[in-house]
Amino acid sequence: MYLTRFRINTARTEARRLLGSPHFMHGAVNMAFPTPPPLQEQGPRVLWRLDHSPSGRPDLFIVSPGKPDLTHLVEQVGWPKAEEPGWTTFAYAEFLDTLKQGDTWGFRLTANPVHHIRKPGSAEGTPTKRTAHLTPKHQVRWLLERQKAAGFEITRTPDARRLLPGTDDDPGDEHEVIVHNRVPHQFRKREPGSRGDVRFVRVTFDGRLRITDPDALRRTLTHGLGKAKAYGCGLMTLAPAR
Template identity: 30%
Template sequence: MYQSEIRVTGGFRNHYGVHQAVWSLFPGPADARRDFLYRLETPDAAGTVRLLVQSRRRPVSGPLAQVATLETLPLAAVSEPGFRRFILVANPVRTHSRRASGRRHGARRPLTEAGARDRWLTRKVDGAAEVIEVRSQVLPPFRFRKPREDFRRGCIQPVLFQGLVSVVDGARFADLLCNGIGPAKGFGCGLMTVTPAPTQPAQNMPPGA
C-alpha cells in the first residue's frame, strides 16, 4: 500500500472535479475499479487543495494533480492487535427501504445526532476493533455536479471522527484500512488513518459533539 500527499491544481469549484483529479493519478482502463481512498486536507494559505491518498497502485503525477510526498504504508504493522489513535472522515447514513423512500434503490439519510454517529462507527468496526474513545464533528457538506450525467447534482454530509480503538483482529482491521468505511468513498470519505497509542489510554477525551 502507498500513502501520499497530493496537490490538486485547476481551480475546481466542486468535489466532482477533485474526484476526477484523484482518478487521473492512476491511469488505466476506463472500467477499472477504484483501488484508492482519499481525504481532503485543509487548503493552505494560497488555496491549494491538498489530499491524503492511500492506494494499492503507485500514483503518477499529471496536469490535474501532483504527488508531493510518497511513502509505503506498513499495513501489517499498523493493523496488529493493540491500541491505535485514529482519524476518519466518513459519511454515516441510515438507508431507508425502497418502499419507505419511494426510490428505486432506497435512500440514504445522514445521521445528525452525535450518539447515532458514534454507534454507526462502532457497528462498522465491530469484529475488527473495539472503539474505546471517540468524538465526532459534522463538517461542511461536499457538493458536486456530474457534467456527463445531465449535470446531476449531489450532496454528501461528511463527519470527522477522532479517537482511540483497540484492534482485536488484525486481518479484519487491515481489510477496513484497505477498503474504507462507509459510503461515498469516491468523494473523499472512508479513509481511516492510525498511529500507535499507549497501552493505557487516557480517560479524558470529551464526549461526541
Template identity: 40%
Template sequence: MFLTRIEINQRRRATRQVLANPHRMHGAVTACFPRSVDPGRVMWRLDEREDGVFLFVLSSLPPPDATSLVEDYGWPQFESPWQSKEYQPVLDAVQNGRQFQFRLRANPVRNVLEPANDQVQAGNSGSGEVRRIRGKRVGHVTVAQQRHWLLTRASRWGFTMGDENAPSADVVERKVWTFAKKSRTVTLSTAVFEGILTVTDQGELRRRLLDGFGPAKAYGCGLMTLAPFSSP
C-alpha cells in the first residue's frame, strides 16, 4: 500500500470547481491510474489547512502518473509536485496499547426505517405477507451527533477515544455538500475528527485503515491518517 500526498493550488478556477464537487474529485483521482492497472481500493481525502490544501490518496499501487491532476489542480512548476510513501510502516506501528494522533473525514449517518413503496400490510391480501421495511441513510449534522457516531463505533473498529464525558478527539470541521452527479443532486454531511486514539484491537484497526471508516468513501470520506503521539 502507498500513501500519496499532492498539494493543491486553490487559487486556480478549475481547482475551486473540483474542490466543491467530491464526485469530480473522485474522477480526477481515478484518472491517476490507467484502466489496465488495478490499484485495489482507492481512498482519498482533502485537507484544507493554514499551510495549504493537500490531497491524500491511499492505494495498493502508487499513482503511476498524477501529471494530469497536478497540471489541472496542482503546482506543476515544482520539481516534486507529489510524493508517495510505503504504508506498511504505518500498519506495523499499530500495536495494542499504542496511542496516535489521528485525522479522519467521515460521513456520520444513521439508518431510518421507512415503509417501502411496494409494502404489503400483513393480512391485507390474505396472503399473510409481512410488511417490507427498508432503511434510509440520514446524515448527522450536529457536533454532538457526529461525535457520538464515532464514539459508539470506535471499539468495534479497534480503538478507543475516551467517552462521552471526556472524549480524546472531537469534530474540528463539518460541512454539508451539495453537488451534481450525472442527472441528480447529492447532499452529503461530513465531519472531520482530530484527536488521540488508543489501539485496542490492532488487527481490526489495521484492516479498517485499509478498508476505510464509514460510508461515502468515493466522496473523500473514510481515510484515517495517523501520526506518533507521546504523552507530555
C-alpha cells in the first residue's frame, strides 16, 4: 500500500475544473495507474481526498495498492518546469504495521454520511431511499455508530474542556471530533449507458481516536469508510495526536 500527496497549482485553468468536479477528479486519479484495481468492497482500493492547507492551497491525497504515476497531473494542474516532481509517495504498509491497540492518534476523514428512510405514511416493507445526513449532530452520530466495527473509538472530551452540554438527542461536544467543510455535489455521469444524476454530500471530520482493533483499523484505512468512495469520500488518515 502507498500514501501519496500531490500539490495542486490553483493558477492552472484545469485545476479549477478538477477541483469543482469529483467525477473528473476520479478519472484523473484512475489515470495514475496502468491497470486500476477493480471497484470492490472486499479488497484494498484506490481512495482519494482533497485537503486544504492553512495557506488555502489544496492537496490531493491518494491511498492505493499500487504506486501511482502523477506525471499527467503535474502537466495539467502542477508545476511542470519545477525541479521537484510535485508529489510524494510513502510506503504506507510500513506505517500500518506499527499501529497498536490503545494508541491515540489525530485523524481526518472525509465521508458521505447517509441513512435510509421511507416516505411518511409508507407501509412496512416499502423500499427505502438513501439520503444524506445534513446536520453535524447526525453526521457525528453516523460516525460513532461505525467506530467499533472500524477498529477505533473517538476519545471523549474532558469535562473541564466541554462547552456544549449534551442532551438525549444531541451529545454536544462529548467527543473530540468536529465536522466542517460540508459540500453538496450533483453531476451526471458521462459514461455510455449511465443514467440519472449522482448526488451526495461530502463532509470532513477532524478529531482524536484510540485504536481498539488494529486489524480492523488497517482495513478502514485501506478500504475506506462509507459510500461514494470513488468521488473523494471514505479516506481516513492519521497524524500524531496533539
